[in-house]
Amino acid sequence: MIALETIRDAFEGIMPSVIATTDASGTPNLSYLSHVYYVDAGHVALSNQFFSKTAANVRANGRANLIVIDGRTGLQHRLDLFFDRSEAAGTVFERVSAHLDVMAALQGKSGMLKLKAVDIYRVLDCVRIDPVAPLDTPDPDIPPPEDHLPHLAAVVSAIDAAEDTETMLDRALEMLDRRFGFRHTMLMIADGDRLTTLASRGYPHYGIGAEIAFGDGIIGIAAERRRTIRISDMRRGQRYVSAVAAAIGREHEDIPLPLLEEPQTQMAVPLLFRSRLIGVLFSESETSFSFSHADETALEIIAGHIAAGLVLAELTSPENEAGTAAPADATSGEGPDFRVTYVQRDGSVFIDNDYVIRGVPGRLLHCFLKTRAETGRSEFSNREIRRDRTILLPEYKDNLEARLILLRRRLEERGGPVRIERPARGIIRLIVDGHYAIERVEET
Known part of the structure; x- marks a missing residue:
């Protein structure tokens, strides 16, 4: 029997699988499946959404034959299966459900493929089907597997050695590029029921402040379900890009997510510290099959270190090391006059009608600008902010x-005309070029 671990690329759903069953009289029935899910060395899972005839045949004798195809090499394998159990909750169910939700979004059918149950089968045998004609050689652009441990160790070491949070984030994305070849990455932090872009690498613009709601696309679903989601080939679902573009920017279209125009592979990994969601680490590629199972595992470990680093920054906050910030010069500096609009409802800040940011960062900016306008003070401490x-x-x-x-x-x-600096631990300095007036909007 061929070990299931060695054919996991055949479970990516790139090529439909075929399931064969027979009824009590021996009459065969064939159905196509979009995905087969690896569970462990002896089991696979199938979403309980195939034709009723297949389900009836399985209930009658518990047996099925399955053909899976490796989308990279074209190799086919036949699995002899025996029905074990059906699950409507638990780890496997949640993983399959999240994946189906993303695939539905890829095809513009969000909410239409809700999973009812997942069937677990014991694999009695797994054999290779020899091709009638020689297969084409794999795409030379697909790199061969390599040992991830040295690269993983280097990335984790760089994260742990960072002296501050901002350096840690930049170094993590830089090392993912250098060591793993993840050219396009983005790190988002959770804020209420949304994710906000904090850092990115490999895009024409950084997209800092771009948002996406929990449940929207692969990034939002990874956050909502707190599960890693990887799509190896998106050629069957290019509508995802426009769907994400519609999901963000409904209110603030000037901060789009810095996504690739035609991604072929995407992976979203939740940043988890124990059961707490800190954010999402996202990577994508213009080449199919760019991320392997080993890449997924490595990125999960790295995401855990980033999450721990962000939590550690909270625990070691310098607010007790710095007293109240000293008063600063009240002059407005050189520059044109401008208007600041603050919307209380969601903390949005606009400068001369151009959207800047919202939420907690928006309320922070309003606090700094308001205090400076009233008192002339331009430096603030973490302690007073809290x-x-x-x-x-x-x-x-x-x-x-x-x-x-x-x-x-x-x-x-x-x-x-507005920016902030960090002159010392626990201190924020507001820099303003010009004179401004603040307009407060009390929207409901």
Whole structure:
């Protein structure tokens, strides 16, 4: 029997699988399956959504034959199966359900392929089907598997050695590029029921501040389900890109997610610290089969270290090392006059009608600008920020450092008359070029 671990690429769903069953009289029936899911060395899972005749035959005798095809090499294998059990909850069910939801989104049918149950089969035998004609050699652009451990160790070491949160994030994406060849990556942090882009690499624009809701596309579903999702070949679902473009930017179209126009492979890994969702690490490629099972495992380990690093930044916050920030010069500096509009409903900040940012980072920016306009003070401490109830920081694990990084990077990428600096641990300095007036909008 061929070990299932060696043919896991045949379970990617690139080529439909064929399931064969017989009824009590021996009459055969064939059906096509979009996916077969690897469970462990002795079991596979099938979504319980195939034709009723197949289901009836399995209930009658518990047996099925399955042909799976490796989308990279074209190799085929036949699996002899025996029905074990059906599950409507649990780890396997949630993994299959999340994957089906992403595939539905790829084809513009979100919400139409809800999983009822997943059937677990014991694999009695697995044999290779020899081709009648020689198969084409694999695409030379597909790199052969290599030992991931040295690369993984190098990335984790770089993350752990970073002296501050911002350096850690940049170094992580840089090392993923250098060591694993992940050219296009993005890191998003969770904020309520949305994810906000904090860092990116390999795109024409950084997209800092771009948002996506939980449940939208592969990134949102990975966050919502807290599960890694990998799509190896998106040629059957290019509608995903336009679907994501519609899901974001409904209110703030000037901060699009920095996605590839025609991705072929995508992977989204939740940043988890214990059961807490910190954010999502996302990578994509213009080449099919760019990410292997080993890549998925490595990225999950790296994501765990990034999540731990972000939590550690909260625990070692320098707010107790820095007292109240010193007063600063009240002059407005050189530059044109401009108007700041603050929308209380969602914390949105606009400068001369151009959207800047919203949520906690938006409320932070409004607090800085308002205080400076009223008192002339331009430096603020982490301690006083956490004591200001108008900012609406969470009472527990507020992730303030990540939000300040997001605000600084968004202002830097956007350009304009307002920016912030970090002159010392626990201190934020507001820099303003010109004079401004603040308009507060009380929307409901």
